[in-house]
Amino acid sequence: MNAQRAGNKRDGRWLGLYVLAYLVFLYLPVLLIPLFSFNDSIQAAFPLQGFTLQWYETLYGNPALSGALLNSLVIGAIAASGATLCGITVSYMDLYGRSPLATTISAIARLPILIPGVIVGISLLILVNLIALGPSRVAIVLGHILLALPTTVVIMRSRFAAIPRTVREAALDLGASDWTTFRRVMLPLSLPAVLSAFMLAFLISFDEFIVVFFLAGTEPTLPLYIWSQLRFPRSLPTVMALGTVILAVSFIIAGTAELLRHRGLGAARRNTA
Amino acid sequence: MSTLIATQAPEARSSSGFRFAMLLPGALVTFLLILFALGLVLFLAFRGNDGSLLGVGLTVENFVTVATDPLYWTVTLRSLVIAGLVTLATVVTAYPVAYYLAFHAGSRRGLLLFLVTLPFWTSYLLRVFAWKIVLAYNGVLNSALIESGIWSEPTLAFLNTPAAVVVTLAHAYAPFAILPIYVALDMIPKSLLEAASDLGARPFTVFRRVVLPNSMPGVLAAALVVFVPTVGDYVTPAMVGGPASTMIGTLIQSQFGKANDWPFGAALSVCVMLVILVVVLVARGADRRFGSRT
Numbered sequence: 303m304n305a306q307r308a309g310n311k312r313d314g315r316w317l318g319l320y321v322l323a324y325l326v327f328l329y330l331p332v333l334l335i336p337l338f339s340f341n342d343s344i345q346a347a348f349p350l351q352g353f354t355l356q357w358y359e360t361l362y363g364n365p366a367l368s369g370a371l372l373n374s375l376v377i378g379a380i381a382a383s384g385a386t387l388c389g390i391t392v393s394y395m396d397l398y399g400r401s402p403l404a405t406t407i408s409a410i411a412r413l414p415i416l417i418p419g420v421i422v423g424i425s426l427l428i429l430v431n432l433i434a435l436g437p438s439r440v441a442i443v444l445g446h447i448l449l450a451l452p453t454t455v456v457i458m459r460s461r462f463a464a465i466p467r468t469v470r471e472a473a474l475d476l477g478a479s480d481w482t483t484f485r486r487v488m489l490p491l492s493l494p495a496v497l498s499a500f501m502l503a504f505l506i507s508f509d510e511f512i513v514v515f516f517l518a519g520t521e522p523t524l525p526l527y528i529w530s531q532l533r534f535p536r537s538l539p540t541v542m543a544l545g546t547v548i549l550a551v552s553f554i555i556a557g558t559a560e561l562l563r564h565r566g567l568g569a570a571r572r573n574t575a
Numbered sequence: 576m577s578t579l580i581a582t583q584a585p586e587a588r589s590s591s592g593f594r595f596a597m598l599l600p601g602a603l604v605t606f607l608l609i610l611f612a613l614g615l616v617l618f619l620a621f622r623g624n625d626g627s628l629l630g631v632g633l634t635v636e637n638f639v640t641v642a643t644d645p646l647y648w649t650v651t652l653r654s655l656v657i658a659g660l661v662t663l664a665t666v667v668t669a670y671p672v673a674y675y676l677a678f679h680a681g682s683r684r685g686l687l688l689f690l691v692t693l694p695f696w697t698s699y700l701l702r703v704f705a706w707k708i709v710l711a712y713n714g715v716l717n718s719a720l721i722e723s724g725i726w727s728e729p730t731l732a733f734l735n736t737p738a739a740v741v742v743t744l745a746h747a748y749a750p751f752a753i754l755p756i757y758v759a760l761d762m763i764p765k766s767l768l769e770a771a772s773d774l775g776a777r778p779f780t781v782f783r784r785v786v787l788p789n790s791m792p793g794v795l796a797a798a799l800v801v802f803v804p805t806v807g808d809y810v811t812p813a814m815v816g817g818p819a820s821t822m823i824g825t826l827i828q829s830q831f832g833k834a835n836d837w838p839f840g841a842a843l844s845v846c847v848m849l850v851i852l853v854v855v856l857v858a859r860g861a862d863r864r865f866g867s868r869t
Contacts, residue, residue, distance in 0.1 A: 313778070314679035321675045321687065324668065328694055328749055331705040334715055338708065346708040347718035384600075392601035395594075404598060410605040415800060416851065417613075418807020420824040421844045424831050425612035428619060428841075431628050448608050480593040502696065509698035512810060516831065525700045532704065532814075542708075545701045556696035560689055 335549065339542035346538065357543035367544070370527035374508055377439055377523060381446035382504035388447065389454025389499050390492075394484065396455075397462050398470065408459075412452045419512035422448060427516045441517040446510060450503035457502070457563065461495035462488065494562040501559035505552055524548070619841035630838040637842030647826070647843070654823040655850070657740055658806035664745040665801045666794060669752035673793075674786075676753070677760035688757070695750035703814050706743040710734040710815060735817025743815050744805050751804075752797040759793025760786070795858045802854060807847055823847055 338346040342354035361367060388411070395401070396408035414422060422445065430441040465488065473483040489496070511525040518526055528544065531537045615629075620637055622630030641647045672691065680687050694702070709715045710733035717729040733739060763786065771781045809824035816822075823843065830840025 314675070317671055317675040317679055321672050324672050325690060327746070328691065331709055331746060332694065332697065332702060334708060335701060335705055338715075345713050345718075346711070346715055347713050348715065348722045349718075384604075388600045388604050391597045391599075392605075395597050395601070399594065399597070401594075401598075403602075407598065407601040407605050410609055411601060413605075413609055416803055416855065418804055418824060418847060418851075420807045420809055420827050421613075421616065421847065424827060424837075424840060424844060425616045426608065427831060428615045428628070428837070429608070429612040432615065444608055447604060451604060480590060484593075484597075505696045509696075509700070511698075511700045512808075515828075525698065528700060528704070532707075538708070541704070545698070545704065549697055549701060552697045553693060556693055557689070559696075560692065564685070 332549065335542050336546040339539065339546045341539075344536060344539055346542065357539040360540045361543055361547070367527060370522050370524045373439065373521050374524040377442050377446065378504045378507040381443045381450060381507040382500050384443065384447040385450035385454045385503040385506075386458075386496060386500045388451055389458045389503075390489070390496065392451075393455050393459035393462055394488065396459065408455060411455045414448055415452050419449075423513040423516035426513065430517065437517050437519040439519070439521060441519070442514050442523065445513045445517050446503075446507035449510060449513060450506045453506060454499040454503050457495055457499040458492065461492045461563075465491050494565055498559040498563040501555050501562075505555055505559075509548070509552065616841045616844050619838050620845045621842075622838045624836045624838045626835075628837075637839045638846075640839065641842055641846055650821055650826055651823050651846070651850070653737070653821070654806050657737060657744070657820070657822065658802050660741050661744040661748065661805045662798050662802045664741070665749050665752040666756070666797050668745075669749065669797065670756055670790075670794070673753050673756035673760055673790075676757045677763075691750055691753050693750075699747055700810065702747045703743055703811050706739070706746065707734070707814050710739050734815055735819070737816065737820045740811050740816040740820045740822075743811050744808060747811065748801045748805060751800045755796035755800065756790060756793040759790040759796075763789045792862055795862050799855065799858060803851055806851065 334346070337350075339357055340353050340355070341350050342356070343351040392404075392408050392411050395404035399405075426441065426445050426448070427437065430436060430438070430444070435441055469491070470483060470488060473487045474480075478486070509525060510523075511529065514523050514526060515529075522530065524544075528541055531541050619630055621633055621635065623632045623634050623636065625631040676684055676687055676691075707714075711717070712729055712734065714734070716733060717726075720726040721729060767785055767789075768781055771785045772778070776784065806822075807824040807827070808822060809828045812820045812822045812825050823846075827840050827843045827847070830836050830843065834840075
């Protein structure tokens with residue numbers, strides 16, 4: 303048994319090294335973007351040519367860029383609100399609604415995982431043209447609600463499921479209506495998850511390219527702006543500077559969201575114990 | 576409806592207004608944006624192209640073209656091979672990471688889980704773009720190889736190849752694969768492993784006979800969440816793949832863009848969904864055959 307445990311530990315060390323190498327593979331290509339964004343050369347190539355902030359300066363006073371940024375922020379905020387609202391209601395009714403309809407809706411809500419982005423994009427393109435909306439910011443919001451829905455449903459469902467059933471039953475037994483129970487008991491208990499779902503839905507929208515490509519009208523989002531700039535070799539350093547800012551913001555938002563989610567779940571476990 | 580609710584004691588007070596309000600947002604999104612929109616694609620696939628939004632007539636011509644033109648067979652086959660390779664690569668490389676997380680990580684588990692999921696939330700476009708600057712002719716990899724004296728001439732062999740597409744997609748979708756496998760491994764009761772080794776099974780036998788079968792649902796889930804987005808991808812082939820790496824997503828995209836034949840693009844989409852359906856069914860079958868029996 304002892305020999306086996308020693309072997310187990312040795313395996314663990316080799317696996318640990320592998321995990322380290324894997325993390326390097328995962329992060330290295332992405333971290334090249336910040337590295338070369340400070341490099342004083344138009345080429346992203348070694349050797350590094352010296353430190354500069356000039357590419358970041360080109361980000362200022364660029365009306366096309368700030369317009370795209372504003373678009374992305376507004377679309378992200380609205381789409382994330384919509385997706386979070388749907389995530390909350392769909393998962394709540396799935397768990398407590400006791401109706402086949404609620405279960406069906408919850409199952410369909412997680413379906414977009416099994417549809418390639420290009421097909422989501424074209425199906426919505428046909429739909430928004432049919433309802434005479436056409437490619438527009440509203441169309442993008444609809445697309446992003448759809449794409450973020452599986453995430454918000456999964457997060458909210460696991461949060462609601464972690465709240466002891468007795469809490470909800472106690473509220474109902476004490477005479478609270480469904481609506482009061484939901485608004486005054488279940489929702490406050492899930493607030494960290496709600497915030498987490500909102501932030502992750504915002505990130506999904508903010509970074510999304512595959513679907514937005516079909517649904518954008520005359521006003522591009524930030525990823526579309528980046529895509530349009532990739533054609534010009536001269537603007538690559540600017541794209542890298544912009545990419546660095548986006549990566550930093552994404553890391554911060556995703557990090558906060560994860561912390562919130564785990565704190566929320568941890569608190570729930572303590573409550574049950 | 577009301578009699579149905581009345582039979583269930585704690586839900587008896589369930590007001591229909593509450594139910595309606597709570598079901599409405601989800602119902603609108605799922606039925607209108609998902610089911611109806613997909614239905615439109617299916618409908619359009621059986622229409623002829625006359626330049627109007629919903630086409631004209633009722634025809635299977637689109638599917639006949641897909642089935643008879645060797646171009647579509649080549650591209651579909653290539654998409655399947657590329658997506659298959661990407662899926663295999665991501666799942667095989669992710670499995671040891673998930674295994675470490677589940678059984679060896681100890682106090683570092685939270686931090687590591689955080690680190691492997693973080694790239695999941697960064698821009699897909701930027702992750703692909705990173706590979707473009709790595710693989711370019713005067714890019715990072717070429718210049719690094721020359722700088723270190725390994726090679727004397729930059730090579731064109733990296734960018735614009737199907738291999739570049741496989742590497743880029745495998746990197747872009749790597750974080751997708753770890754979590755489902757980890758969840759499956761984490762659910763295996765530790766007592767099961769102890770029982771196996773107490774009964775004299777060697778570590779490899781424990782892995783092969785206990786751990787691997789029990790983690791199959793996670794492996795298959797991981798394979799699906801990697802396979803589905805990669806098989807329809809059009810961004811990566813366009814960025815790093817070159818003309819020899821055209822995938823089925825590229826063809827669909829061009830039908831709704833330059834080629835402007837929406838019904839035909841819809842028919843291609845229906846074919847892709849059928850392929851995915853077959854893959855899902857095969858995965859289900861595999862799950863039933865090799866999966867957990869605990």
